[in-house]
Amino acid sequence: MFDHLDDPEPFYPSRQMAEQVRRRGRALRRRRTAGMGAVVALTVLVAGSAAGVALVDRRLDGIQRVEVAGLSTPDSGAAITILMVGTDGLRGPSTSADGTPPARTDTLLLARFDPSTDAVSLLPVPRDLWVEVDGHGPNRINQVQALGGPKLLVDTVAGTLGISIDHYVETNLEGAAAMGDSIGGLPLAFETPVRDQAAGLHLPGGCSTLDGQELMALARSRRLQAFDGARWMPDSSSDLGRIERQQVVLAALVARVGSLDVSDPVALASLLEQVSGHLIVDSGLDNRALVGLARQWAGSSTVSHRLPVADRQIGGASVLVLEDGAAEAVSRFVDGSADRTGPLATSDPSSPSAVVPTPC
């Protein structure tokens, strides 16, 4: 059909090319980390260990299931899109029936699993994104869950970005923090001392081991400051810097969990129980499917995408709005293309003023 577009000269790969392919392939394999919701990743360890499916099922009993209307049902074998929500668990789970005010949405991450390419694409949604909310008028996306629970959040994200969402997974930051303590803390390095007085966080420059509370404060931090030798300078990247920090923390958490000795089934089981108590998923996602997704995530490289957004002042509030190119970014996310980590990537540089740690 398109033979007329072919190279008239035949193509023979050089030996050098074959060598370079292997070298780069090995580098990609080494670089691969599974950055994701640490809570879900933990189930991979149990599934992969000798403990087996029965243990997984029993230990995952703590997972709360909710009906989320408005989710779509993909064909089996087709790619699926999951909305992952990290809440500030201070005020109780988002679906509590006893009148406790719902939690605030802290992190929103869309994850797309394509079984035919083994690729996992990630698209973070900034919590300050200004959106139109059905029945409530315009608002920040992190308020939507409080207004109408998971269903309204799913509808709003799906409607704003023009995608369909198949599953919903929610965890509160306490769950992530609990894990931090269970694995003996997480070593992260900042270039300079950092603090967030509002979040109660103070960390020295260089490498230090953060405990659960510090991890939680870092993930939440909105007023991070870095000490430049003379003054405390604010991280002006605000929400975008925060998203990057969260992803670094989650990736490091999973990497550390992945390197733990999982031969002690008792310790592992209690860890899993702890974690599953903080997990809420939609009723269409059974334990087997959940474990399958976690396995796929841990075994793939993730492709990070980004929504182009701009700062805007609306009614005195500092929010973010989608820019031109958002539709294109979403469609790249859905297609699983545009890898920002490869040499052919066309990504924008990350926010230059963001204060982001590295694992150490």
Next chain:
Amino acid sequence: MTEASASESFDERFEHLVGLAYRAAYRLLGDRSDAEDVAQEALARTFSRWKRIRGHAEPWVVRVATNLALDRLRARTRARDHRVVGQGSPIDVGVDRLELVRLLESLPRRQREVLVLRYLGDRSEAETARVLGTSVGTVKRHAHRGLAALRTRWADLESESLSFNGGA
């Protein structure tokens, strides 16, 4: 499977797979060295995941090469303001490529996947159906619609370019 035997199997199939990647990339890019770059990167990614994908390596390589080529084109057009890509006469070969790319990017995902596998990757209907998890009938239907869309745009563009050139 041991590391050694996994690598051997990749070696055996390397030449065939790199040829597939190169052809798909060249059809979109029309440039030898660009297509080679894409083929190299596509094969490196294939190698890094070899154990998991060797059961469906051909369609996987085609899709990765296509996506990388399209990324590269997007970067190119951003940098150079829509200059026609590809060698050969800008009106016949160049237009075909540009239109092909535009079409691919505008199609619904399913139709695009079918066109990429069938016509950039020269996969059979049966293999395409298997890889995408649909029936051969569906593959035929998507291919038909996608090609019809392509022909319509070609016809439109041809008549535009003819009138622009003061022809016929």
